[in-house]
Amino acid sequence: MKKEWWKEAVVYQIYPRSFKDSDGDGIGDIPGIISKLDYLEALGIDVVWLSPHFDSPNADNGYDIRDYRKVMKEFGTIEDFDTLLNGLHERGIKLIIDLVINHSSDEHKWFQESMASKESPYRDYYIWKPGKEGNPPNNWTSFFGGSAWEKAGPDGEYYLHYFAKKQPDLNWENPKLRAEVYDLMRFWLDKGVDGFRMDVIALISKPTDFKDMDVEGLKHPEYTYAYGPRLNEFLKEMNKEVLSNYDVMTVGEAYGGNAEKTLEITDERNNEIDLAFWFDAVRVGRDNFKQNDWTLPEFKKLVKTQSDVSYHNWPTFFLSNHDNPRAVSKFGDDTPEYRIPSAKLLAMLLLTQRGTAFLYQGDEIGMTNYPFTSFDQFDDVEIKGNYDKIIANGESPESYLEDLNKMARDHARTPMQWSDQKQAGFTSGNTTWLGINPNFKAINVEHNLSDSNSIFHFYRKILDIRKNNDNLIYGDYNDIAINHPEIFAYTRTGKNKTYLVVLNMSRSTVDFKINKQYKGYNLVISNLTEELQTIDSQTIKLQPWEARLYVSN
Incomplete structure (x- = not known):
């Protein structure tokens, strides 16, 4: 088996809005991350994955990009980004960033020009279709609720948006659009970033004809939308034009496909991408918006499936991220008696599996799910967008809230708990963009660092055992x-x-x-x-x- 640095790496995901606020506005930022670089070095991780930092109106917390070459104002400046990148590299830590190229923001200049006229040179950067008898082109739904089509512009046509209506999908059939994407990738790689996490990459290839494509009972749209007819072609072209010219890692969010399709895009002989996230294990028991009971044998069989990939593939392993609940609350036991031992157990599980390991911020101190008591405590556009659909399908608000307390994405997005002081040491301000878990006085970095038997120090020990250990890695x-x-x-x-x-x-x-x-x-x-x-x-x-x-x- 060919050895690669990214096969041996442990990646630490940072959600910048929630990591550390440097200026007191209640929103995490890049200078805040810079202030914690020594902490990351002490933990012993190899790579930081930075969730979107680009200029954005924040309809979906940065996954709606207005300008791919600028930094979000709340997060800092491009000079701050350069300082972060250099600071990580000085400590021997690599940096990968999110590549969000299935869609942009509707405030991106491409879309504004595209919407203005059918004659615009940017018209075909997005997917526009006429309506059907006064209705959208078909009955496809958005992941965030409602139709996947929105009428806009003077021509009265509809644009496709798999996610929020402020996130129009890019038209990958257009070679000019693909050239623009490859150019922006080079912009960041030439700065020195070490690769990309590719957001919903399996969705970039769309059907070429949307006529008469109504789908009955579209409960799981990902299986309709993902792995379109030209996905492999597009990824091969991306690799040839850009990725093959740099020593970087690529990991795709490959949600919506079966194992065979996922293995195809990560087969090293195909020259597409290096890695893909498999979601079956981390979502065990999930049925769309419900978290059902699951058994350990079910989970183990899913883990085995993704571990048993062929010689020409390399797996990933993770227990949480910004789109899933806290690891210790789902896979461990977050009661006071068992939170610490179960969080340490999950550290051992994560770091002794076959594949590149991905650790999410706060899991190294055993952060838990937030105890939501009302819908106005949530920020997630997905929860808000799907509320009416969930209730219309017969769910009561009380049972929906109960489900959300098990599986909502906002559990992982609450601010990092740095200390037992005001606002958990996350900000000097009086408010935070999302609520801080009330258990921060007991669960925080400061306490973990001072206790040699803490979860943090257990992670350090396992990381030390794993590092350069070919038997445990390969x-x-x-x-x-x-x-x-x-x-x-x-x-x-x-x-x-x-x-x-x-x-x-x-x-x-x-x-x-x-x-x-x-x-x-x-x-x-x-x-x-x-x-x-x-x-x-x-x-x-x-x-x-x-x-x-x-x-x-």
Whole structure:
């Protein structure tokens, strides 16, 4: 297997609005991130993924870009960005940025020109269609609620928007549009960024004819919209024109396709993109806007599927991001008794899987879901846009709020909890753009740094074990108890060592029977004890939420 720096990396995602505010306006910014570079270095991550920092009217928190070459005013200046990039590189940390090229803002000059006239040279930068008998061209719906079509401009035609109406979709069929995209990619790569996380990249290829494309019962539009007929062609062209000329990493948000399609765009022989996020595991139990119960065997089988990719692919692994709830609240146990051990267990799970690991800000201190009590506490455009549809489908406001308290995106977007002081040390101002979790006095960075047994320091230890450890990074993955209802146990077998990971993902004390071949394995690290142990029997007694990492002799 070919070794690559991005295969060995641990990526830390920063949501800039929520990381650190430097000027007291209640909105995180780039100077705030710069002030915490030593913290990132101390943690031991290799790459920072910066969520959108571009100029934007913020209809979708920066995923609606008005100018791809400018920095959002609330976040700072292009000079601040350069300082951030240089500061990370000085500390041996790479930087990847979001590439949002399925859509732009409706305030982008391209769209303003496109909307003005059918004769505009920018008209075909977007997808315009005439209506059908006074209605939109078809019945497609937006991910954020309502029709995916909006009437605009003097000609009375409709433009396509898979997301908010302020996020018109770009027309990738137009070679001039593609050339513009490739040019803006070069702009940032020539600055020195180390790659891109590609937002909803599987959606950029659209059907070429929207006539008579009504879909009955469009409950999961992603499976209709994703992986269009020219996706592979577009990605190959992007690679040839831009990416192949730089030593960078690319990771695509590939939501909406099956495993076969995802593997195709990341197959190294195809020269498209390096990595893709698989969402089946992180969304286990999710049905659109509902979070249903799930079992550990279900989750393990999904993890195994994405770990068992071919020699020519490389997987990713993550437990949370800006679009999913907090890891410890979904996969761990966020009660006071078990939050710390379960958050440490998730650290071991994340950093011993096969694939490039992605860690989300705040998970390294065990931040939890926010206790929302009313709809006006949410900021997310998706929640607001889908409210009427959810209620019309028979859901009560109370049950919808209950679901949101399990799976809302805003859980991950609440401000970073730096200390137990005013506004959790996030800002010197009196307000924040989104509410701060009231548990910040108990859960914050300051307390974690001062406690050698904290979640933060456990992450550091696991990161140190993983770093430059080819057996743990490139070794084969084998689940040894895939049907066990409480234990997640697997091996990572490399050229000269085998690691055994045993995780008790329950509140029960469990006697776990293992094969005699693991007798004599030595304990490397545990989240509950520092006592060095050797496996001397075929039964391991595990306390609730206990995690152990063993290594062969």
